[in-house]
């Protein structure tokens with residue numbers, strides 16, 4: 039009787055242990071990458087997507103996150119929009135795709151702590167860090183997010199969309215100055231339309247996450263967004279003639 043109980047329990051324990059998401063990692067130089075073929079396994083992917091979505095039930099209609107101890111933290115609008123999306127592969131194969139960053143009032147240094155889920159990150163912010171630094175932020179470590187459609191053209195300068203912070207940030211010039219060349223979308227008054235021109239740009243950085251304007255997602259998110267209008271019956275865009 040006791041024997042069978044023990045056996046039952048141990049089987050259940052083994053099963054539960056095998057399903058622990060943290061056990062799937064351990065590969066790569068840092069041991070924080072997913073091992074073997076787990077990333078191709080449909081059950082594993084579903085479990086991770088489900089775990090990602092679960093933080094959502096702790097956020098109310100006003101965007102307040104409710105932590106385990108009853109404390110709350112207002113999640114920025116952009117962060118909420120980005121986290122609604124399903125995870126991409128680069129977020130599934132790393133153990134800690136999220137981080138919380140804040141400035142220590144003692145040393146004045148920026149600190150960072152990594153998290154496996156947005157829930158864990160928000161809980162850490164709500165219960166502890168927000169009282170140390172009210173400007174605490176969550177960062178997407180492995181994947182940058184394009185600006186959500188509802189926020190396009192809505193962020194006033196000097197603020198810009200930051201793909202890693204998933205919200206509006208100020209980007210400041212790196213000192214000493216660095217430059218690079220990239221295409222920039224600019225209004226051409228003569229042709230009455232936007233043109234893409236190659237320009238020498240000064241490298242700017244977000245102080246929260248380190249993302250710079252070299253990131254194509256950052257640049258295209260902050261370029262003027264235009265809507266192409268189609269006449270009735272026109273099914274697809276024709277490439278514009280270069281004049």
Ligand SMILES: [Zn+2]
Nearest residue numbers: 200203244247
């Ligand atoms: Zn940032």
